[in-house]
Amino acid sequence: MITTLYFTVLITNLVEVFRNKKSRLLLWLSVIILGLIFAGGTENTDMVYYKATYLDDARIKYKATEFGFYYFVQFCRQLHLGLFGMRGLVFLLSTLLIGATVKKYCVNNHLFVIIYTLFLFFIDAIQLRNLLAIAIVIYSFPYLLENKRLKYFLGVMIASLFHTISLFYLPLLLLSSKNKKFFIQITIIGAAILELIYAIYNGMPPYINYLIEEFSTNSGRIQQYTERITTGSVQVILLFLLNVLLAYWDTLELPKSTISPKNKLFSQYVFYASVLLLMFIPLLWYSVEFYRLARGILPLIYISVINATYKYKKVTYYQLILWCLLIIHLVAWFYVSYFSISLPERIFNPLFYHNEIL
Secondary structure (H helix, E strand, C coil): CHHHHHHHHHHHHHHHHHHCCCCHHHHHHHHHHHHHHHHHCCCCCCHHHHHHHHCCCCCCCCCCCCHHHHHHHHHHHHCCCHHHHHHHHHHHHHHHHHHHHHHHHCCCHHHHHHHHHHCHHHHHCCCHHHHHHHHHHHHHCHHHHCCCHHHHHHHHHHHHCCCHHHHHHHHHHHCCCCCHHHHHHHHHHHHHHHHHHHHHCCCCCCCHHHHHHHHCCCHHHHHHHHHHCCCCCHHHHHHHHHHHHHHHHHHCCCCCCCCCHHHHHHHHHHHHHHHHHHHHHHHHHCCHHHHHHHHHCHHHHHHHHHHHHCCCCCCCHHHHHHHHHHHHHHHHHHHHHHHHCCCHHHHHHHHHCCCCCC
16 A cells, blocks of 8 residues: 555656646655655654654753754654654644745746655655755755855754754855855865874774764664765765766756756756765774765755756756756665665565554
């Protein structure tokens, strides 16, 4: 049943893509179906911590720093939503926040639903705190394009109350369409400083372990994966670089392009953001958990890719290469996220085999 519902979302949205039509009814039905699947996946390992938060267990480690998520869960408890309802509300709020940016900049929402459902949906169903935080960051990203940096700053700070990973997106405040050399210099300097810190502390700065513990409930698997290659994970570094390559291809200017100035600027900022995040690659020497930084901007990259595919009325070599890059990008992220860093049964079984709506 769950598998049927999942593929129904993919196929029906794919039909609308080929029809080049927009169906709000189908979009909302897709949200409802995915929301039910999402809400029913309560048997994953991370839910041990979320359940403890729901029951107000005093041992919850992120209660002091990420109290936004704690109070959100307590609000759900006061409404007697249960774990199913709490997860459903997380999905709804995140969808509305990310959807606001999608609606504003994406030329085909159905294609976004397909790409999101193929990859990000599964990991988001596990990492609720991360999803809420990233959704707020994605919602705030357009403020950078509108030169409303204070609003973006406030958005990131609010997001950090749900997950501290959000604070690493503060350097995006430096983004501008006019200071390309400056932010590239910042990227190099930032990476050099982090590498220097790694060398000074012999790979064990006192604050890093705290951050890693805050990030993940899968720390044992993550640590084994990190130690497999002592200089960090080559696979995860490639994910950062694939982000940059795909975002760069989206920004290429070719004759007879029909992309709007607004979407063109959006693609430029997404590319700059993917480059700026390269400064955090040295953090991978400590733990591959920091790959979340590259994963967080994937919805923005997807929007940029979709817009780029509609630059031309006829299929061009540019679009063919773009879609080849997107497929490689999705496959690489899927493999590393669900088979290398994690265990596939940890991701898929709670959604497809142990779902509450079965």
